[in-house]
Amino acid sequence: MSNEQEYRFQVNLSGMINILSNHLYSSPNVYLRELLQNATDAITARGQLDPGFIGNVTVEISGSGSQTTMTVEDNGVGLTEEDIHQFLAMIGHSSKVGQDFIAKETSFIGRFGIGLLSCFMVSDEIVVLTQSVKGGPSMEWRGKPNGTYTIRQLSTKLSPGTKIYLRCKPDSEPYYEPQMVEELLFYYGALLPYPVRLQANGVAKTINESRPDWIMQPELARGRRREVLAFGEKLLGEPMQDFIPLQTANGRTGGIAFILPHSVNLNTRRSHKVYLKQMLVSDKAENILPEWAFFVKCLIWTDELQPTASREHFYEDERLESVREELGQSIRNELMRIGDYEPDRLKRIIQLHALSMKALAAQDEDFLQTIYRWLTFESTYGERTFGELLADNKKIFYTLSVDEYRQITHVAAAQSMLVLNGGYIYNHELLERLSILLPELDMERLLPEDVSLSFEDLTNEERNQFYERIRLADGALQRFRCQIQLKRFAPAELPALYTLSKESSSLRSLEKAKENSSDLLASVLGNLGTSFTESAYSTLYFNLNNPLVQKIFNSADNQMFTTAAQMLYTNALLMGHYPMTRQELGVLGQGMVKFIDWGLSSNA
Numbered sequence: 001m002s003n004e005q006e007y008r009f010q011v012n013l014s015g016m017i018n019i020l021s022n023h024l025y026s027s028p029n030v031y032l033r034e035l036l037q038n039a040t041d042a043i044t045a046r047g048q049l050d051p052g053f054i055g056n057v058t059v060e061i062s063g064s065g066s067q068t069t070m071t072v073e074d075n076g077v078g079l080t081e082e083d084i085h086q087f088l089a090m091i092g093h094s095s096k097v098g099q100d101f102i103a104k105e106t107s108f109i110g111r112f113g114i115g116l117l118s119c120f121m122v123s124d125e126i127v128v129l130t131q132s133v134k135g136g137p138s139m140e141w142r143g144k145p146n147g148t149y150t151i152r153q154l155s156t157k158l159s160p161g162t163k164i165y166l167r168c169k170p171d172s173e174p175y176y177e178p179q180m181v182e183e184l185l186f187y188y189g190a191l192l193p194y195p196v197r198l199q200a201n202g203v204a205k206t207i208n209e210s211r212p213d214w215i216m217q218p219e220l221a222r223g224r225r226r227e228v229l230a231f232g233e234k235l236l237g238e239p240m241q242d243f244i245p246l247q248t249a250n251g252r253t254g255g256i257a258f259i260l261p262h263s264v265n266l267n268t269r270r271s272h273k274v275y276l277k278q279m280l281v282s283d284k285a286e287n288i289l290p291e292w293a294f295f296v297k298c299l300i301w302t303d304e305l306q307p308t309a310s311r312e313h314f315y316e317d318e319r320l321e322s323v324r325e326e327l328g329q330s331i332r333n334e335l336m337r338i339g340d341y342e343p344d345r346l347k348r349i350i351q352l353h354a355l356s357m358k359a360l361a362a363q364d365e366d367f368l369q370t371i372y373r374w375l376t377f378e379s380t381y382g383e384r385t386f387g388e389l390l391a392d393n394k395k396i397f398y399t400l401s402v403d404e405y406r407q408i409t410h411v412a413a414a415q416s417m418l419v420l421n422g423g424y425i426y427n428h429e430l431l432e433r434l435s436i437l438l439p440e441l442d443m444e445r446l447l448p449e450d451v452s453l454s455f456e457d458l459t460n461e462e463r464n465q466f467y468e469r470i471r472l473a474d475g476a477l478q479r480f481r482c483q484i485q486l487k488r489f490a491p492a493e494l495p496a497l498y499t500l501s502k503e504s505s506s507l508r509s510l511e512k513a514k515e516n517s518s519d520l521l522a523s524v525l526g527n528l529g530t531s532f533t534e535s536a537y538s539t540l541y542f543n544l545n546n547p548l549v550q551k552i553f554n555s556a557d558n559q560m561f562t563t564a565a566q567m568l569y570t571n572a573l574l575m576g577h578y579p580m581t582r583q584e585l586g587v588l589g590q591g592m593v594k595f596i597d598w599g600l601s602s603n604a
């Protein structure tokens with residue numbers, strides 16, 4: 001015979017409350033959230049039995065200091081004696097869902113059967129007076145944090161509903177302060193569809209009177225801009241720039257995405273206020289919108305997502321994924337709509353969040369497709385949106401670096417070429433993506449040497465006239481691997497243009513690196529340099545339209561001519577923001593001294 005015996009687990013309730021308050025709930029404030037949620041669920045349950053039923057909740061605070069008490073009363077479905085034994089007295093058992101609660105969807109917010117325990121964070125006793133709509137006697141349940149409770153039938157019959165009594169426990173006075181309670185009730189219950197009243201200090205007020213009708217039908221918000229922005233400021237605590245109505249196709253999730261009034265770092269945590277069955281469950285929900293929607297802060301309501309036990313997040317499941325996708329789509333569609341009907345408004349939004357929008361568009365093709373017309377670029381036609389640039393119907397060129405852009409901007413502008421500065425962060429990635437996205441677009445990367453293709457050649461006569469001068473300048477710059485071309489080009493104010501092929505650009509960097517490295521490394525770099533072909537030459541175009549260049553090329557003084565050519569070379573390097581080698585700096589220094597000397601001697 002076996003002497004095996006079966007025992008029941010004993011639960012140390014005060015230990016459990018400790019765990020809940022320290023690890024599950026972010027602050028004792030949540031006791032009001034749990035009470036309001038229970039009242040909401042009870043009202044929903046009664047509404048299911050009687051569709052015309054109108055619910056209400058009244059919170060009353062009496063007494064002061066450690067003698068303060070609070071009651072939270074609803075006219076919801078109430079509890080029978082049997083319900084009390086089953087749900088109030090059994091932790092982890094809820095009237096609102098079946099055994100497979102995680103998976104099952106219900107009309108209620110509560111599902112874990114532990115919420116009421118949060119009241120022990122602020123009270124040493126919870127008293128529940130209740131009358132079920134199903135009839136039976138009115139009941140009283142008194143629970144203590146040590147795990148004991150009493151139940152008794154009341155002699156008087158209450159009207160259907162439930163009233164919860166709490167008595168302030170030592171050090172919990174702030175949680176009973178009328179001001180604090182009012183703020184918390186508004187915080188959690190601003191969107192509740194039935195009146196939530198507070199009575200304290202002889203004053204009664206309805207907390208959620210300002211609840212707007214457009215919140216559940218966000219498309220109505222479009223015509224109520226001022227009201228929507230004012231409501232957003234009240235709930236989110238800062239003035240917002242603009243807003244976008246949100247709604248999923250099944251109508252079970254919606255809200256308003258407010259556009260932040262300042263640009264934000266891409267890595268900032270995006271947190272939104274989410275209302276489940278119109279009760280705030282989280283103001284830190286991060287996973288409800290796509291990653292890229294960092295420029296908005298939302299008020300979102302839903303009746304289809306499932307909160308975790310802490311209520312502060314939602315289960316990451318297929319439903320959440322499709323809600324996230326659809327809300328993202330709402331934002332994209334609205335941005336496109338604004339772009340079509342109110343382009344200046346979209347321009348303002350995009351400019352406010354320009355860098356972040358570009359970063360996002362560089363990673364997300366759909367988003368790029370939505371907003372590319374409104375992205376601004378520096379161009380030889382000024383600071384313009386891509387849409388404006390397209391409207392010009394010109395071939396679009398872009399550079400890869402800011403230096404390349406600076407180097408050729410004057411020349412390209414003088415020749416009416418449309419060149420975009422691709423050098424700033426994200427710009428050339430975006431332009432390269434756009435050329436794939438819009439294959440019909442005539443767009444090409446521009447190298448500084450390409451602009452020289454449109455330069456005007458010298459006449460035969462001029463070529464003969466300046467033959468010796470060109471040879472002399474070529475010789476003077478040979479040690480810098482730079483060849484000379486004498487051309488005519490606009491603008492006439494520009495004396496010389498320095499261009500560098502990709503290969504010679506690498507060679508320049510190599511030579512600069514050689515100067516700064518140890519002997520061994522320098523010899524390795526030196527060997528590398530010899531592998532570059534002869535084409536690794538840069539070109540300095542002198543502009544014969546420029547009066548100074550004309551003077552220099554017509555000067556009979558060889559020494560002065562050579563020095564002037566070298567000075568124009570170093571000047572062109574400076575203008576193009578190229579790092580100069582020690583040799584080039586030396587030439588610049590010596591040239592300056594020579595010119596000062598010549599200047600002074602000619603005045604003497």
Ligand SMILES: Nc1ncnc2c1ncn2[C@@H]1O[C@H](COP(=O)(O)OP(=O)(O)OP(=O)(O)O)[C@@H](O)[C@H]1O
Nearest residue numbers: 038039042087094095110111112113114115116162
């Ligand atoms: N105001 C109320 N009216 C009617 N029944 C209530 C009320 N408050 C609590 N109850 C009953 O007490 C049970 C336990 O409530 P509790 O808040 O602990 O858990 P829950 O709401 O079911 O789930 P959760 O832990 O997710 O909030 C509920 O399931 C419900 O049956």
